[in-house]
Amino acid sequence: MNLARLDLNLVVALRALLEERNVTRAGRRVGLSQPAMSAALARLRRHFGDDLLTRTGGQYELTALGQVLLDRTGTAYDLLERLFSTQATFEPATESREFTLMASDYAVAVLGAELARVIHREAPGVRLRFTRMPAAPVEETGTALSAHDGLFMPHGIVSDLPYADLYEDRWVFLVADDNDEVAAELTRDDLARLPWVTYQRAYDTPAVRQLGMLGVEPRVEVSVDSFQVLPLMVAGTRRIALVQERLARLLAGVAPVRVMRPPYDAVPVQEALWWHPVHTHDAAHRWLRATAVRVGRGLHDL
Numbered sequence: 305m306n307l308a309r310l311d312l313n314l315v316v317a318l319r320a321l322l323e324e325r326n327v328t329r330a331g332r333r334v335g336l337s338q339p340a341m342s343a344a345l346a347r348l349r350r351h352f353g354d355d356l357l358t359r360t361g362g363q364y365e366l367t368a369l370g371q372v373l374l375d376r377t378g379t380a381y382d383l384l385e386r387l388f389s390t391q392a393t394f395e396p397a398t399e400s401r402e403f404t405l406m407a408s409d410y411a412v413a414v415l416g417a418e419l420a421r422v423i424h425r426e427a428p429g430v431r432l433r434f435t436r437m438p439a440a441p442v443e444e445t446g447t448a449l450s451a452h453d454g455l456f457m458p459h460g461i462v463s464d465l466p467y468a469d470l471y472e473d474r475w476v477f478l479v480a481d482d483n484d485e486v487a488a489e490l491t492r493d494d495l496a497r498l499p500w501v502t503y504q505r506a507y508d509t510p511a512v513r514q515l516g517m518l519g520v521e522p523r524v525e526v527s528v529d530s531f532q533v534l535p536l537m538v539a540g541t542r543r544i545a546l547v548q549e550r551l552a553r554l555l556a557g558v559a560p561v562r563v564m565r566p567p568y569d570a571v572p573v574q575e576a577l578w579w580h581p582v583h584t585h586d587a588a589h590r591w592l593r594a595t596a597v598r599v600g601r602g603l604h605d606l
Contacts, residue, residue, distance in 0.1 A: 314351075315384060317344040319377045325357060325364045382451035383582060394587035396427035403453040403592055404433045408503075410531040411456035411575065414550045415470060419599045426595070436529075449580040453589060454596075459574045460510035466579055468593050470600030473573035475511050476552050478538045478545040481560040485542060490567045492520060494544070499525035501537040501545045511546060514571050535559035548573055549606055575600070 320330035321341070331341030349355055356370040366374065394401075407416055412434050423430050437448070437455065445462050449455055455462070456470070479486045486494055495515070502512075504527035515522065526537050532555060534545040539559035552563045577596050583589040 311347075312384065314344060314348060315377065315381055317341065318348055318356075318373065319381045321345055321348070321357060322366060322370055322374045322377055325366065327364075379447055379451055383580075391587045394591050396423075396430065396591055398429065399427065399588065400429040401588055402431040402433060403588075404435060404451075405454045405456060406437045406448065406452050407434050407456040408437065408531060410548055410551050413532060413554055414473070414548070415456065415575065415596070415600055415603070418603070419596055422595060422599055445578070446580065449578065450582065453579065453583060453592065455578045456575060457578060458510070459576060460571075462578050466581060466584055467576040468597050470575045470577055470596060471550075471603050472606070473575060474549045474606060475546055475566060475570040475573065476549045477564045477566060478535055478547055478552065478561045479564055480539050480541055480543070481562055482540065483542055483562075486544075486562075486564070490544075490564045492518065492567050495520045495522070495567070499523050499541075499543050501526040501528065501534055501543045503527070503531050503534065504529055510571050511573075514568075518568055535561045550603070 316334050317330070317336070320333045321327070321344075324330040324333060327341050327345060328338050330336075331338050334341075336344070345357070352369060352373075354369040355367050356373070357364040358367055359365075405416070416432070416434055420432055423432060435452070437457070445455065446465065449465065458473075459467075477490055479490070485498065500522040502522065502524050512522065525543060528534065528537060531547060531551055534547050535552075535555055536559050537543060538545050538561050546566075549563070556563075577593060579589065579593070
């Protein structure tokens with residue numbers, strides 16, 4: 305396909321048509337008359353060799369191809385918007401900009417909160433929006449990042465994307481204060497014998513994979529989508545949980561639990577900021593990355 309022959313304005317029209325499923329509303333949304341939007345739909349139908357929208361009763365429905373294009377068009381639109389908003393210079397004290405970052409609640413608590421405080425002082429016109437990573441991030445990370453400014457995630461999950469290292473962390477275990485089945489130190493037998501509460505997404509995969517290599521298969525009794533509720537799920541039970549030490553320190557006192565060292569040399573956590581290559585040379589994004597690295601390096605040593 306020769307992109308030079310394509311009218312990129314059709315991306316705007318396609319997104320509006322697929323989302324609105326109505327020519328008049330789609331035209332109103334993008335500032336085109338009804339005849340102009342009808343002409344755009346006709347061009348799109350010729351290009352794809354498909355009706356995209358078909359009338360069913362008194363309304364339009366997406367064809368099978370239109371349904372496939374719905375998500376892809378949104379991603380393409382966001383990528384083009386970010387591409388053409390790339391800046392040669394960026395003055396944080398005077399600029400107005402929103403950055404959208406994907407992160408777990410762990411990363412938001414440990415780094416995101418301090419990053420927001422620093423930006424509040426140094427760039428009052430800059431806004432941060434943190435969103436959760438999709439449940440299956442690995443295969444779709446590049447696509448997801450095309451519509452976001454970055455992703456906070458440790459090494460071992462993502463590859464083949466640019467990144468900047470932020471800080472190091474360690475894995476520790478949480479055990480209820482009143483769990484008398486655990487002595488002063490955890491043993492591998494404890495890990496295999498006791499029920500677990502785990503974070504259900506893939507961020508801790510390297511740590512869990514390491515346990516498997518050691519012959520320990522966690523017996524998961526509860527799984528949650530928030531690192532910060534792990535202490536509450538451990539308190540008053542026989543359960544144990546694997547959590548990052550920095551977060552465990554932040555949550556000290558939230559629930560009656562003990563923080564215990566692993567009975568093995570746990571793989572360290574190297575948290576990083578990952579981004580889509582389209583952002584690499586954007587002055588505003590370079591400033592965001594430099595600020596995040598500075599904040600990460602300023603965190604207290606473990």
